[in-house]
Amino acid sequence: MALVLVLCMTSLWSIAQAVKIQTYNVGLINHIDNYKIRKRNIIRELKSGDYDVMCLQEMHYGSDLTLLKKKLDKSVYVYHPSLYQETMLWGSINAPPCHNAPLTTLDVLYNCAFLANDLAALAKCVTERDLMTESQGCITCLLVSGWDVSRCFNYIAREAINIPGLVLLSKRKIDTMKTVEFEPGVKQISKRAYIEAEIEGVGTVFCSHSTSNSNIEYYEPFLQDVYSSLAEQNLNDSRKLTDAANLSDKPVILGDLNTGPVIPAFNVSAEFEDSYNHFLSEGFSSPYVTMVQKCTFCSLNPLVKNWETNEVLDHVLIRNHTVLSAKRLFVQNIPRKNYPMSDHYGVEVEIGN
Structure with missing residues (x-):
């Protein structure tokens, strides 16, 4: 009887300490169709979302951030890089x-x-x-x-810009936070960075959007002498993330990392696989890849254009955490529409600390 009681108490304690960590590339850019309709639904979903920590990517407009903050409950902490505002x-x-x-x-x-x-x-x-x-x-x-x-x-809107497009939401106390550019001081077509935050009951969280495989040809004009390919730049992003994470006992790296393995059973192709293998070599695991394996950037998503393969680009990478579950999020179409909220699907990993 005593053993049963102990097991029940242990199980209840695990549930009480469960932390839901999510990542979602919301794609709030005008290249992706139906921007305004998708924005309304994304913010509505985030307002009612069941998460403890959420890393968002591709939310660049200050007006979108203002609307998000207005709609979210005051208990949700919202952190993003300093906005660029001309005067x-x-x-x-x-x-x-x-x-x-x-x-x-x-x-x-x-x-x-x-x-x-x-x-x-x-x-x-x-x-x-x-x-x-x-x-x-x-x-x-x-x-x-x-x-x-x-x-x-537009001199009426006078928009502010979140240059890396990152936003970190947390329902748990954030002790410290900062934004780190992958290429500080270098002007880029696609400026990349990560948010580092110490979150109570979770550990050190790194919310990132790494270099993407946009083209075969390398396109950054001021980094031509540094990188020969986008794959090389993505790998360097990954190394910078793990170098920073190695200073923490309980790191979590999450976001659209633009890297993933081949998964033949689910018709998933590899993307910048050297970067994914680097994370594994540093002791990180992707519970989503292990437990779910379905694409997060999928050719059959109506919002994905000119792309024929399926990849797992979005991850919650953990080290020294207990995994409780993993799942894919935001797959359903918007009500009365034939497309979902973004060209990416989200990922959730639930851990027990």
Whole structure:
């Protein structure tokens, strides 16, 4: 009887200490169809979401962040990198991200916008037109706005920009937090970073969006002498994440890491597999890959364009944690629509501490 009681108490204690950790690339950029409809549904889902820690990617617009904060319960802590905000009239009034760009830039951008789905061609277009001389906030706005580049010059909205697009949500106390750029001080077409946070009852969390496999050709103009390929840059991102995580006893690395293994049983192709193997070599595991194995970036998702393979790009990587469960999230279509909330599906890993 005593043994049964102990086992029951142990089980209840495990449930009480369970922590739900989720990652979701929300794809709130104009290259992905139905931006406004998806945004409403994403924020509604996050408001009612059952999570303890959530890492979001591709939430770049300050107005979207403002709406998210307004809708979320006050008990949810929201952390994101400092927003880029241009000002005018001696700093007294906010200005749009490309306020300092020449007036001729807007016309040039419409020519480059035709190349929005080909980052190598887009990078060549903007470099030839000296647009890389603009601020990082302006460059990021131009990249994520696609056909709606006028948003970067809108003097009514005067948008602020979350350059790396990362947001960390937590229902548990955050003791410390900071944003770390993978390539500090280097202007990029796609600026990448990670959020590092010490979260009570979880450990050190690293919320990231690593270099993606956008093209075969390497496109970052100011890193041509550093990396020969996107795969090499992604691997370096992964090493920087594990170097930082190795300073923690209980690290969690999560986000759209743009790397994953081949899983033949579920028709999943490898993506930058050297990076995924690097995480394994550093003692991390992906419970989602072990327990679920289904793609998170899938060719049959109606929002995925010009992509024929299936990959697991989104992970909650753990070390020194007890795994309770893992599952795929946000697969269902938006009500009365034939598409889901994003071109990625989310991932949840539940751990017991």
